[in-house]
Amino acid sequence: MKKPRTSTRSRKPPPQTHTYQSSSPSPNASPPQSPPSRRRRSPSFTAPDPVPSSDQEQDQDEAASPPQPPSGRPKKKAPAAAAAGKPTPAGTYRDVESVTTDTQLKGYTGPYDRATRGQSLLTTWYGPDIENIRRLQALQRQWIPWTVLPPKYITPLEEDDQGPHNPSSAPLQQTRRAFRQEHRHPGSYVALHGDARTPYQQPRLGIRLVMGPPDAHTHEQHHEWTMYPGDTFSLTQSWLPYHEDASEEKLPMGWMLDAGGIVTGMDWCPRQDPDCTQLLALAVLPHTDQESYPYESEHQRPDFQRHGTVQVWAMDGVEMDGVLRPSSRAARLRRTICMDFGRINRVRWCPVSDATTRYMAVLCGDGRVCVVADHDQQGQPDGQNGQDGQQYDSIFEYVVQPEATLMLQDEDNVKATAMAWATFNRLVIGYSDGSIALWSLDPCFLISRHPVHHSLVVDLATASPAHPFLVASTPVGGVSKLVDLSRPTVETTEVQTNAVSWQPNMLSYSHHLQGFYSVYPSANALNTMVSFMHQRFFPVARRVFVGESYNSSLAVGRTHPFLLVGSTDGSLWSLNPQVELFNRRRGPSERLRLFNHEHRSKKLFPRGSPASERGASRFLHGFAMEKGRKPKGEVKSQPAKKQKRPSKSNTGPGHGAYDDNNDNEDDDDDDEAAGIMDPTRGIVYEPLSRVTTVEWNPNLQFGCWAAAATASGLVRIMDLGLDNAPG
Numbered sequence: 001m002k003k004p005r006t007s008t009r010s011r012k013p014p015p016q017t018h019t020y021q022s023s024s025p026s027p028n029a030s031p032p033q034s035p036p037s038r039r040r041r042s043p044s045f046t047a048p049d050p051v052p053s054s055d056q057e058q059d060q061d062e063a064a065s066p067p068q069p070p071s072g073r074p075k076k077k078a079p080a081a082a083a084a085g086k087p088t089p090a091g092t093y094r095d096v097e098s099v100t101t102d103t104q105l106k107g108y109t110g111p112y113d114r115a116t117r118g119q120s121l122l123t124t125w126y127g128p129d130i131e132n133i134r135r136l137q138a139l140q141r142q143w144i145p146w147t148v149l150p151p152k153y154i155t156p157l158e159e160d161d162q163g164p165h166n167p168s169s170a171p172l173q174q175t176r177r178a179f180r181q182e183h184r185h186p187g188s189y190v191a192l193h194g195d196a197r198t199p200y201q202q203p204r205l206g207i208r209l210v211m212g213p214p215d216a217h218t219h220e221q222h223h224e225w226t227m228y229p230g231d232t233f234s235l236t237q238s239w240l241p242y243h244e245d246a247s248e249e250k251l252p253m254g255w256m257l258d259a260g261g262i263v264t265g266m267d268w269c270p271r272q273d274p275d276c277t278q279l280l281a282l283a284v285l286p287h288t289d290q291e292s293y294p295y296e297s298e299h300q301r302p303d304f305q306r307h308g309t310v311q312v313w314a315m316d317g318v319e320m321d322g323v324l325r326p327s328s329r330a331a332r333l334r335r336t337i338c339m340d341f342g343r344i345n346r347v348r349w350c351p352v353s354d355a356t357t358r359y360m361a362v363l364c365g366d367g368r369v370c371v372v373a374d375h376d377q378q379g380q381p382d383g384q385n386g387q388d389g390q391q392y393d394s395i396f397e398y399v400v401q402p403e404a405t406l407m408l409q410d411e412d413n414v415k416a417t418a419m420a421w422a423t424f425n426r427l428v429i430g431y432s433d434g435s436i437a438l439w440s441l442d443p444c445f446l447i448s449r450h451p452v453h454h455s456l457v458v459d460l461a462t463a464s465p466a467h468p469f470l471v472a473s474t475p476v477g478g479v480s481k482l483v484d485l486s487r488p489t490v491e492t493t494e495v496q497t498n499a500v501s502w503q504p505n506m507l508s509y510s511h512h513l514q515g516f517y518s519v520y521p522s523a524n525a526l527n528t529m530v531s532f533m534h535q536r537f538f539p540v541a542r543r544v545f546v547g548e549s550y551n552s553s554l555a556v557g558r559t560h561p562f563l564l565v566g567s568t569d570g571s572l573w574s575l576n577p578q579v580e581l582f583n584r585r586r587g588p589s590e591r592l593r594l595f596n597h598e599h600r601s602k603k604l605f606p607r608g609s610p611a612s613e614r615g616a617s618r619f620l621h622g623f624a625m626e627k628g629r630k631p632k633g634e635v636k637s638q639p640a641k642k643q644k645r646p647s648k649s650n651t652g653p654g655h656g657a658y659d660d661n662n663d664n665e666d667d668d669d670d671d672e673a674a675g676i677m678d679p680t681r682g683i684v685y686e687p688l689s690r691v692t693t694v695e696w697n698p699n700l701q702f703g704c705w706a707a708a709a710t711a712s713g714l715v716r717i718m719d720l721g722l723d724n725a726p727g
Contacts, residue, residue: 108496108539118584125534126514139512140582143561147576148592148625150560150704152323152721187373188401192338197396199307200338202229202260202286207712208616209256212240226610227714229260230394232313232331239621242328252318252328254705254718259311261286263709264504265346266693269358269374274324274701275317279334279374281360282311282715283347287614290687308344310337310362312374315717317702324701326719333394335374342366346504351464352424359403361427367415368407369429371441372399404444408437418460418504422468428485430457430473438469438485450488453478459507461516463535470535472509472516474501480521482538493538497521505553505693512561513578517544517554526681530554530565532577544577545591546629549681557696559703566691569683570597572708574720580628588627594720596620599688599712615688617712688712 112124122140126132142154192200205228212223223240234242236250265283289305298304314334317324342365350359350371358374406429408414418430426447427439434453439446453475463470469485477500484491499521507518513532520529521541528550531541545565553566556577565573575591583589602615688711697705704721 108537110537112537112540114540114542118582121582125536139561140578143512143576144578144582146562146722147579147590148562148574149720149722150557150562152704152723154560187399187403189373190398190400192396192398196398199303200309200336200396202284202713204228205260205613206610207258207614207714208611209714210616210618211256213238213622224610227256227258229258229713230333232257232333234326234328234330239619251320252326254326254716255315255331257313257331257333257715257717259284259709259713259715261713262290262688262711263692263713263715265344265348265363266695266707266709266715267347267349267360268695268697268699268705268707269349269353269360270351270698271353272699273355278315278317278697278699278702278705279349279358280313280315280707280717281347281349282313282709283344283362284309284311284713285343285345287688287713289343305343305365306340308339308342308362308364310339310344310347310360310372311335312337321723323721326705326717331717335395335397337362337372337374338396338398339364339370339372341368341370346419348419348421350424351421361419361421363416363419367412367432368405369416369419369427369439370399370402370406371404371427372402404441406439406444406446408446418457418473420460420462420464420471422462422464422471422485426468428460428462428471430460432456434475434478436460436471436473436483436485448485448488450483450485452481452483452492458501459504459518461507461509463509463514463516466511466514467535472507472518472533472538474507474518476501480518480533482516482533482535495521495533495539495541497523499523499527503550503552506551508554508556510556510561510577511558513581517556517563517577519551526678528567528681530563532581542581544580545573545575547573547681548629549683549685552690553693555694555696555706557703558698559696559700562696564694564696564706564708566694566708568690569685570599570689570691570710571595572597572691572694575628588630590625591628592625593623594621594708594718595716596623597689597691597710597712597714599686599710601686601688615712617688617710617714619716 112121116124122133122136126136143150206226207228209225209227210223211225215222225241232255234252235254235256236242236245236247237253238245238247238250242250242252259282261284263282264285265281267281269279269281271278311333312335313331315331316327316329318327319325339362344362344364346363348361350361353359356376359371360374361369361371363369406416406427408431413432414435415432416429417432420428422428422438425441427441429437429439431437434451434455434457435449436452436457437446437449452473455476455478457473458476459474461472462468463472467484470482471485472480472482474480477498479494479496479498480501481492481494499519500523501519503519507516509516510532513534514536515532515534516538517530517532518541520527520531520543522529528547529543530545530547530551532544533539533541544563547565547567548571549567549569551565552568555564556562561576561578563575563577565575567573572594573591574594575589580589596619598618598620600611600616602612605611605615690711692709692711694706694708697703697707704719705717706720707715707717709715
């Protein structure tokens with residue numbers, strides 16, 4: 001006996017039946033209906049013309065039609081003109097589709113996950129081509145024995161290993177001929193003298209520098225100097241000036257120079273000649289731009305933050321024991337490039353240079369990108385004027401007409417915020433509206449522009465020269481994306497984590513590993529991790545570094561795979577990320593703190609003291625290697641509960657709590673630790689202590705040279721190559 005129905009829910013309507021017309025003729029078949037005419041797109045958005053109403057006709061049709069069962073989604077009514085079978089008149093407003101309410105989250109599914117390691121990871125990233133896997137295995141054997149710093153003596157790859165991993169495989173002669181052909185339209189430059197230099201010169205204020213080995217009795221640093229903008233000297237391995245170090249075993253290991261302002265952009269000039277002078281370009285902002293001042297009155301001045309400068313420094317190398325080391329001669333401020341398009345925030349050298357002419361792209365404050373030239377002086381190539389260790393009057397060169405100016409027309413509110421070279425004639429630029437554009441320099445025109453992000457583009461990097469049009473970008477808010485500008489409508493991917501990224505100079509491409517280093521995609525406010533994203537599996541990020549404080553800059557080598565990471569507490573770290581990525585057991589890898597920069601504001605010193613003009617800075621060095629931090633170790637542990645003893649049935653292979661043979665332990669180390677993170681990571685340090693930007697030298701003979709700029713204005717150039725052999 002069936003129970004009576006007690007539910008109060010209404011019964012579902014009977015299913016609607018559908019009839020299908022057979023292909024054979026039927027005597028009662030109705031003639032086929034013609035499809036409704038498609039509406040034409042409105043050519044303009046002017047006021048709509050009056051359209052005769054047809055509400056009465058629609059009411060009669062609805063009354064005559066039989067009742068229909070309710071459907072799941074209501075159908076939208078067609079416009080009156082379309083219902084009547086008439087074309088939509090010009091100027092008629094059309095209904096805009098509502099924003100989708102689909103709340104499904106995007107995700108990645110594929111052969112790669114974070115638990116993949118060892119040979120499986122190598123095959124997934126670089127397979128299935130056996131030649132690519134063999135080449136990457138050779139790179140592992142070459143670099144993994146060195147865990148923190150690159151060696152000076154390396155075994156060259158085989159001659160048949162041509163590809164993006166071997167920097168000597170580029171056709172240099174053909175590239176140089178094409179470079180000279182493209183850049184044949186010279187710009188206009190004027191040398192500045194006297195009072196004309198004043199708006200572009202940094203204030204003549206001194207900073208007190210404390211550096212060198214500690215005293216044997218007091219264990220305190222007692223070596224102090226006062227540096228002014230433009231001052232520089234050579235350093236030994238004891239971090240003392242070369243002419244003041246009394247040791248007989250002293251060797252020149254780099255330079256210290258004072259830029260006089262905040263270095264926001266820095267880049268080494270790529271040069272193919274093995275014995276040429278190395279050039280370093282610095283984009284410098286005055287310290288007054290980031291100090292407190294009455295903005296409401298200052299920004300109304302016609303010359304408010306109008307003047308921008310780029311400093312070009314020259315450094316020589318000396319061959320010792322078969323390798324090129326830094327010279328004992330002081331670095332030289334070769335040229336100061338002056339422009340009136342706002343403060344210069346970024347600078348990038350063209351990837352191809354000539355023997356006498358080099359080009360650089362500069363990002364100006366008014367939103368344009370200019371390409372300017374750096375020419376050698378007649379009779380004084382590479383800026384080798386002046387005597388050793390003596391100051392000389394550098395050239396102030398005003399740019400009247402750049403080689404090329406890249407600026408959007410009729411869009412004054414959209415400014416360029418990031419840039420990167422694709423080839424010597426193609427430049428990729430990110431804008432404040434989230435779009436990314438590809439520009440041609442000669443002829444100068446906009447090739448394409450694509451809406452990639454919804455907010456300002458903070459950082460941008462290309463995979464040049466292996467994949468010049470593969471572009472990775474990071475917005476202020478949103479997800480990092482990877483776009484192939486050769487086919488941007490289909491070749492795009494993204495990291496599925498919304499985050500806020502406010503720090504530039506945190507995106508770099510590795511030619512050895514074929515991937516990008518960036519801030520770990522996380523919405524955690526205490527995120528201090530650096531991740532690696534392979535170009536073939538960009539949505540999945542792998543952690544390679546966990547910092548002690550917020551990271552402020554990073555750079556990966558061109559001639560080696562080593563990574564430099566600068567932080568807001570003034571520390572500069574060096575590590576080999578290959579050890580972290582390809583190690584079978586995810587134990588903590590080694591890293592080295594190269595130095596720690598501490599700054600004290602001028603407000604803390606009495607008037608008249610040597611540090612009352614720009615404050616005082618101290619460099620600490622001589623740190624030992626240490627193990628990397630793990631994000632899981634920072635979680636506040638809860639009161640431990642007494643765990644039950646595992647039964648014999650669960651003590652098989654791979655089930656033990658301390659199974660050393662379990663290669664998959666800590667598989668989720670890349671995941672963020674849930675709970676309360678270490679609050680010391682969020683300490684706010686003195687703003688002028690931070691490392692603003694770091695760069696490795698891209699030239700083959702000088703690949704172990706690195707430059708690190710601090711917000712105090714001091715720039716440290718170091719030779720980080722090791723002389724000893726592994727083992």
